Amino acid sequence: MKHWFRLHRLALASTLRLFLANPLASLLNLLVVGIAVALPLGLYTVVANLQQLAGRLPTEPQASVFLTPSANAADLARVQALVKADSHVLAVRHISRDTALKELEQSSGMSELLAGLGSNPLPDTLSLTLREGDTAGLEALATRLKADAAVDQVQLDSDWARRLASIIQVGREASNTVAALFGAGLLLVTVNLIRMQILTRRDEIEVSKLIGATDPFIRRPFLYFALLQGLLGGLVGLAVVALSLDRLNGPIAQLAKLYGEHFALKLPEPVALAVALAIVLLLSLLGAALSVRRHLRALDT
Known part of the structure; x- marks a missing residue:
């Protein structure tokens, strides 16, 4: 067991030397991984916040019937x-x-302005809660109401909420697609990066194999390198999303205030962030394993 821990400690030390050997290239690689993480995570965050906002809206169809003055x-x-x-x-x-x-007057804060109008310009209104399902029946009801001379306008208040739900569904599918594309990109970036590392250390690897180094011993530093890059790059992506939300929340809070609401974009739950980071680590490890396996086989032939 002590020997096993010693081998992993040596592999981790070799990994840190790889990072520190070329700090500029390491920083650029972390930024690439961070952006690949930030874009799908940011889109998922926006969709999740919109879904939370939509959950506060009434789900049953409603209508407003405005009578003539x-x-x-x-x-x-x-x-x-x-x-x-x-x-x-x-x-x-x-x-x-x-x-x-x-x-x-209470919602707009313009009581003085409204008091100066003299007469009340607003009509009597009937707020209807409707039954789900029969779209044709609801349209027929709206048609009958509009035919009455005392009815000025009939407005289905829930139409925009249903449109919002459809937009959220499209956004959810788009975030899944973007996550899959950037996940594949992250896998390819890791494969190429490990390939470059192996080619750079080709002579060292060949000498190590000549003196009896096993494939797991040679493979271990590259796997640690990919894991460390994925971890740091994932944290960079989280930081980018958090900073972006902080910059957006100021204008969003002002916009929500105009509608008498309080709303702010929030990061996903810690469990969701942990899952996203675990996926990044898994893709990085998979890319490194594929690249090392391929090139070690090439060296043996």
Whole structure:
């Protein structure tokens, strides 16, 4: 066991010497790995944050029925009876003109400006909670409501939420595709880098084999080199994503404030980050193993 630990300690020391022998090239390689990690991880982070934001939105379809400013109590009662009689409507909430104006004053902070309007320009509104599923029935309901003279506009409030969910699905598939492409790129970069290391130390490897060095002994420093490069490059990628989110969160917070919301981009959970780093290490190790195996076989022939 002591001999085994000693061999790994020697391999790790050889790996550190490889890094320190050419610090500029090592730094450039780490930046390449870091960028390969940062791009798919950053895209995944944005999609995960949008998914979290979408989860705060109402999932059931909703609609708003805006009455004309001239609609009276009889018109309101008629429209209410029309929507309540429809099987697609689960619940109806009446928002009076005065209530709508008060909510607008509280949310916009423009009470003085609205007070100077004189009369209330907002109409009575019916907020509908609809039943899922029958798109044709919902469209037929909207058509019947629009045909009433007291109805000014019918708006399906959940359409944009469904569009957002579709965009998130596209983003998720795009992040998976980008991750696969950059993962393959990372594998090829590691294979090429280890190949260059082997060619640089070809004479040393041949002499080592002549004096009895085994393939695992020769292979071990290159595997450690790939693991160390993957670990440091993965940390560089995480740092790039974290710094990018920090720069974006300022403008995003200001934008969210305009809509009366509080939202900030966050890094994925530690488990997700650990999985991403483990995948980087695995790809680096796999690339190194393939490259070393191929070139050691070439040296034996």
